[in-house]
Amino acid sequence: MLRNYFKLALKVLGRNKFFTGISLFGISFTLLILMVITAFYDAEFGKNPPLSEKGEMVIVNRLQKELVRPDTTWTIDSTLMDGLMAYDSTYEIGEAVNSTSVSNPSFKFLDDHLRGLDGVRKYTFFSPGHDFNVFLENRKLSVAAIYTDAPYWEIFDFNFITGAPFGATHLRDASQVAVMTRKLAREYFGDEEKAINQEIEIGNRSYRVIGLVEKASTTSPMVAADIFLPVSTMEDQDLEGRGFLGNCNAVYLAENARQMPLIKSELSSRVAAVAMPNPEEYNRMEIIPVNFGEWYASELIDQDDPAKGLQQIRLVFGLLLLFFVLLPTLNLINMNLSRIMEREAEIGVRKAFGAYSGTILYQFVFENIIITFIGGIIGMILAVVVLYLINDSQVLPELTLGFNLRVFAYSILICLCFGIVSGLLPAWKVSRLQIADVLKSNQL
Template identity: 25%
Template sequence: MIRFYIQQAIYHLRENPVVSWISVLGTALSICMIMVIVITLRVRTADCEPEVNRSRSLYVPNMSYRAKGDLSGSSANSSMSVQTGRECFKALTTAEAVTLASNPGKVRVSLPAGAKLSADMVQTDEDFWQVFRFRFLDGKPFTTADVSSGLPRAVIAASVARRLFGRTDVSGQHVELNHVDFQVCGVVADVSMLATDAYAQVWIPYTAGNAEANSWGYNLMGPMRAVILARSRADFPAIREECERLRQKYNDAQEGVEVFYRGQPDTQFTHLYRTWSQEPDVQGVVLRYVVVMLILLIVPAINLSSMTLSRMRRRMAEIGVRKAFGATANELMRQVFLENLLLTCLAGLLGLALSYAATFVLNGFLFGNSTNAYLAGETSLTAGALLSPWIFLAAFLFCLLMNLLSAGIPAWRASRMNIVEAINGKR
């Protein structure tokens, strides 16, 4: 019986190809647009390698300082110094791990009398490799001892290793970073620029670079940002409370100035939409996404439902004939359901394929910004970032529901009509 229903669906698809394919393409485009929005948001917020702990991480990319007791709103805003990071965040006891890292900066990477290139470099600490999970192709990360001793160690990306050495198994080799000798201790798979907090092409201990010496504003400000890894999201309030206590303790030791966090540490979603001193309206952002998605679903669904309703009305006579030959109301409804399920499945698969194609084709448009333009990496997408089965399923079920309502209601009415009236197409 199911095979018969599938054959019927294919027959009706061929019988009215224009109307049927418009219906399929309309549903597919609705799902495509929804999925593109979800993918662009997902790559920034979901747990994806190497930022596999986004859901239980807190972020402090910038902070401010002002004169003690100054409530006029006047302040200086910047990223933090190593000293501030150590006192206010590395001293946390409620967190699983805390890393300090600089923003990516340009560095000249070269071999003595050999190849050279420009790369994006981050100065960080040993906890960086615990907060983020990199895929090491060779070697290992620099250690606590390396950071404490300020040893010139470097982890490099696979693309850098290939361009310099022609291979990735280069642990123990030496490279020059701005003409300073460093030993390669590990090689990791390339990181997408979409992993904004983990991205770089070269990573070194900040004690082996210039991060500690590069400070200003009473040694409060500097090049560093903090990422705090909680044991679970339930620890966020306790971590924020301890951050505030550490801030007050740090400020007590300052003469005439004080630092403040401007509502930080932030969750990943807030971190994504924060612009310096302005804390984003998270509920407003979520509401805008929901409204846009509903518009993208409802407007096409109404048009498609009208087309489906018109098609079903033309099939009243067919339903009446089937009823005259003994088909029950349940059998007629089951036929309508399976036919629409087949069409919606076809539209769903097409929409999913279109969303992936659109995301790759429009990669630069969707993910390009002024920061990415400065960096040398790529906005590559991982499978984990692309796959969002629950959102796809929700969009698919919504389209299926609209199609079933538009086709099912006339079919339900016809299944309960007098046979003669159904055959004559009366409603």
């Protein structure tokens, strides 16, 4: 039966090439956009190395100091008593923030106050966002570096091509060793196989390469770098500075997702309890621990509440996906209805010979799924080309969009839903046609 439906569907598609072409274009273009969005979402939020466990991460990347003073708010109430106005005043003592200083926490602050939390499997303190210019044979390379500790490599599961990460001994001895990406090894040494045990000059220091990793395919500054250096080799003022504000981040890996709210609460309590050295300048300090989604939203929009920022991001993406799916679906429903109504005569004949409405319904839905899958194949081919062009053009230099099996599975699911939704209503309508109605329309 399905084989006959398939043959009939191909013949029907060839009857009206214009409608078929318009339908295929609408389907393939829509799926192209959806698959590119899906590839972007998978690259940023999928469980991909080195961020395979992002769902259990609690991130600390902002420390805020405030000068808070009491603030009195007066309220005057009036009422009419015995023909005369009577006034009463009340006041409420609150607080006003006079000044604020916001930055990353310093390594010293994290080291002194934010170790040993309950419900945490592992945690790391690191300093991202360091940029160096490296000169080599009249060439200048811009190198992004992250200073890390040893647990960093246990939390972020980088794919090591060769060599190994630096460990606790390297950190203790402040060894000038480095892990670099395959991309930087090719640019600096010309051949990645020559990189191990070679020296590279970074920030007036010479580091020995002990490991090569694949470059992280994400825009996250927590892992997006060209080279990784021991945090103990940072400048002394960054490593041993007594101030609370600095250039470091902390990531805590929870034992399970249920522990994350408790970890956030303990972090906030610990910071609030830290004594301020100069209360006349700042007398209150707080942090806002976030999960990965909240952190990502805070990087895109300026929102004091990261949870609300994440809701706004999800709403925007949801509306965009709804627009890209709903609009072409409605157009295809109208086109399919017009195309299918041209086959009233066929439907009348089949019903006259005893065909059931359900059988006709299944046939037309199946035909629409076939054309949707053809459009889906075209869309997937176009998506592969577009993703290649995006990656090759370096429009998103820190992000590599891949058409992997997960994206392929999403695409197949989208094709199936698209075909059923856009074909079900027209198919149901024509399956309800009566033979008498077809005769009255002079189609037989």
